Amino acid sequence: MKKTLLMAAFLGLIVSQENVQAQEFKRNCGFGIALNKYEAKDPSFREKVHAYQAEQVAQYQQLRVNGALERGTGISPIPVIFHIVVDSALYNQMGGATGIANRVNTQMDVLNRDFNRQNADSSQIPAVFKTVYGNANIQFGLAHRQPDGTTTPGYEIKIVSSTVANSIAGGSNSLFSAAKYSNQGGLDAWDNTKYLNVWVTKTGANTGNVILGVTVPQSSINYGQAAQAEKGIVLSGYAIGVQSSATNGQTFISGITGGRTLTHEMGHFFEIWHVWGDDNGRCPGHPGGHDDDIADTPPQADATYGNPTFPLYDSCSAAGTNGIMFMNYMDYVNDNAMHIFTNDQIINMQASLNGENYTLTQHPELLAWPTAVTNVEQKNNFDIYPNPTTGSFNISFNGSGVLKAIHVLDMMGKNVQTININNQQNGIYPIDLSGMSKGIYFVQCQFDEGVISRKIVLQ
Numbered sequence: 079m080k081k082t083l084l085m086a087a088f089l090g091l092i093v094s095q096e097n098v099q100a101q102e103f104k105r106n107c108g109f110g111i112a113l114n115k116y117e118a119k120d121p122s123f124r125e126k127v128h129a130y131q132a133e134q135v136a137q138y139q140q141l142r143v144n145g146a147l148e149r150g151t152g153i154s155p156i157p158v159i160f161h162i163v164v165d166s167a168l169y170n171q172m173g174g175a176t177g178i179a180n181r182v183n184t185q186m187d188v189l190n191r192d193f194n195r196q197n198a199d200s201s202q203i204p205a206v207f208k209t210v211y212g213n214a215n216i217q218f219g220l221a222h223r224q225p226d227g228t229t230t231p232g233y234e235i236k237i238v239s240s241t242v243a244n245s246i247a248g249g250s251n252s253l254f255s256a257a258k259y260s261n262q263g264g265l266d267a268w269d270n271t272k273y274l275n276v277w278v279t280k281t282g283a284n285t286g287n288v289i290l291g292v293t294v295p296q297s298s299i300n301y302g303q304a305a306q307a308e309k310g311i312v313l314s315g316y317a318i319g320v321q322s323s324a325t326n327g328q329t330f331i332s333g334i335t336g337g338r339t340l341t342h343e344m345g346h347f348f349e350i351w352h353v354w355g356d357d358n359g360r361c362p363g364h365p366g367g368h369d370d371d372i373a374d375t376p377p378q379a380d381a382t383y384g385n386p387t388f389p390l391y392d393s394c395s396a397a398g399t400n401g402i403m404f405m406n407y408m409d410y411v412n413d414n415a416m417h418i419f420t421n422d423q424i425i426n427m428q429a430s431l432n433g434e435n436y437t438l439t440q441h442p443e444l445l446a447w448p449t450a451v452t453n454v455e456q457k458n459n460f461d462i463y464p465n466p467t468t469g470s471f472n473i474s475f476n477g478s479g480v481l482k483a484i485h486v487l488d489m490m491g492k493n494v495q496t497i498n499i500n501n502q503q504n505g506i507y508p509i510d511l512s513g514m515s516k517g518i519y520f521v522q523c524q525f526d527e528g529v530i531s532r533k534i535v536l537q
Contacts, residue, residue: 103332105410116303138429154442155219156274160233161265163257163279165243168315171329175498181319183493188337189218203417204388206400210374212421219445229524247280254312267307271437275310285331290317291339293346296434311343336413348427353406354378361394374422378402381410447529466535469512476504483524
């Protein structure tokens with residue numbers, strides 16, 4: 079049901095609060111923080127954003143009619159860089175270097191499944207809504223080239239003092255912007271016409287009082303509500319990645335264990351917003367009532383929490399209808415209850431991708447490891463043995479270069495294992511791929527000056 083498309087265009091903000099008695103967590107929308115701030119500055123903000131987004135959709139639809147959508151399909155994956163700004167306590171709760179690498183990689187897997195209609199839990203979408211289950215056809219990849227041309231695993235880590243971390247966490251009213259500036263203790267954005275910047279930081283005192291995610295899209299910048307350097311997404315360190323047996327001992331928030339916070343926030347980045355319209359429980363047609371301006375999502379009064387069952391009705395959905403689409407990624411149910419973007423939501427996201435965010439799809443070179451490694455190879459001897467292997471093997475190297483990390487990638491380029499190394503110049507490092515599928519893998523040793531890559535065969 080269509081409503082006025084306003085707030086998605088400026089910001090997504092999610093809050094998790096602890097229900098002490100039930101020992102459960104409840105996501106609550108924090109859009110009010112931004113809404114109050116922006117409308118106090120510009121009472122016409124909503125109308126301006128609505129007109130902006132409508133124009134983008136109209137332009138996209140015209141491209142479709144004209145058959146001129148070379149932009150819409152087959153475009154390059156968007157380079158994503160994670161700026162991780164945490165104190166030592168949160169760094170350890172995230173699992174240290176190994177845990178962070180795992181969280182980043184599993185998070186990227188979730189994004190690419192959810193935005194390409196490959197999420198296995200789509201089997202839980204009710205049949206009446208399965209007809210509008212769409213494929214956004216937006217792909218994401220970890221950036222492997224920094225702005226200066228040197229290598230990156232797709233994330234950078236800055237461990238700050240608890241004082242700095244608490245200062246960032248206390249900045250909910252400023253949307254945690256301190257995390258985005260090195261002169262305030264954070265990490266500066268990389269060129270946001272080329273990279274999609276995601277900051278991971280401390281956003282609350284503990285897991286019971288945490289803002290899970292906040293997004294500043296291009297539209298909020300266009301109307302003077304945020305600086306260009308702040309475009310991107312902020313995530314809580316507790317909300318990134320997927321909890322599994324590999325994350326034992328790491329801290330996640332109950333119900334927020336499947337990486338769907340970034341899926342939700344990415345929807346806001348591409349200018350869609352909550353299915354209930356953020357109108358304090360009103361219904362379309364009522365005074366002050368709005369919807370999400372999306373034709374194939376049914377009217378909904380307010381956010382939905384936890385793990386509801388279908389059908390579910392509220393004051394905007396009468397008995398005899400299909401009820402509300404609580405399983406939409408843009409609602410606030412638990413991660414394991416979110417399953418769907420709709421076809422019309424995807425039109426809005428593609429309009430953003432083909433408009434304000436088009437340049438993000440034009441830099442495939444940032445996804446590739448730098449290839450100018452001749453000088454690195456001359457400086458360093460690098461060997462793998464035994465090769466082929468049945469599971470375990472060793473990497474040995476010596477030379478004058480400084481080794482920063484070792485990455486093992488499968489044939490699809492997915493990082494299956496990372497060893498972060500504290501600037502060593504010589505050493506032997508054991509790797510165990512037992513339990514991995516047989517086949518060819520690539521071992522990449524990341525130096526300051528570039529990458530040396532070798533093939534390993536797992537039998």
